[in-house]
Amino acid sequence: VQLQASGxxxxxxxxxxxxxxxxxxxxxxSYAMGWFRQIPGxxxxxxxxTISSGSSTYYADAVKGRFTISRDxxxxxxxxxxxxxxPEDTAVYYCVAGVSLHAIVVADTANYxxxxxxxxxxx
Numbered sequence: 001v002q003l004q005a006s007g008x009x010x011x012x013x014x015x016x017x018x019x020x021x022x023x024x025x026x027x028x029x030s031y032a033m034g035w036f037r038q039i040p041g042x043x044x045x046x047x048x049x050t051i052s053s054g055s056s057t058y059y060a061d062a063v064k065g066r067f068t069i070s071r072d073x074x075x076x077x078x079x080x081x082x083x084x085x086x087p088e089d090t091a092v093y094y095c096v097a098g099v100s101l102h103a104i105v106v107a108d109t110a111n112y113x114x115x116x117x118x119x120x121x122x123x
Contacts, residue, residue: 001025003114005095010120011085019080021095021114028097029053029073031111034104035080037091038116047080047093049104058105063089085121092116 007019021033034049047067048059054071063082071078078095094117096110103109 001028001031001097001112003095003097003112005093005114005117008093008117008119010122013086013121013123015085015121016081016083017085017119018082019093019095019117019119021078021080023076023078023097025076028076031097031099032101032104033069033071033078034096034098034110035069035078036094036096036110037089037119038094039091044094045091046105046108049096049098049101050078051101056101058101082119085119087121087123090119090121092118 002024005021032051035047036044038044048069050057050069057069066084068081095114097112098104098110
């Protein structure tokens with residue numbers, strides 16, 4: 001599976017942004033998908049993840065209620081809708097694919113990573 005994220009950019013506090021991650025391969029619908037973010041010099045942080053069907057999703061406390069993950073298993077795309085953005089959301093965002101939600105969220109063993117997309121939120 002190859003992943004390509006897009007949609008990052010520079011926004012202001014309170015704005016919204018939607019990231020997209022397009023996956024290649026015919027097995028996209030069998031993978032759990034997630035989003036991580038990383039600030040230079042800091043450890044990467046899990047943003048959230050969704051199971052293969054998209055019917056169940058996990059969010060980190062820092063983004064719960066503001067971010068929403070969804071997926072389209074026909075178009076092979078996973079989205080990260082980010083609302084009420086804050087300066088502390090500034091980071092490089094990465095989409096990942098894993099064999100299960102547990103693998104991504106608990107075991108931190110995502111199988112595939114895409115190149116990141118920069119999100120910058122100005123105050």
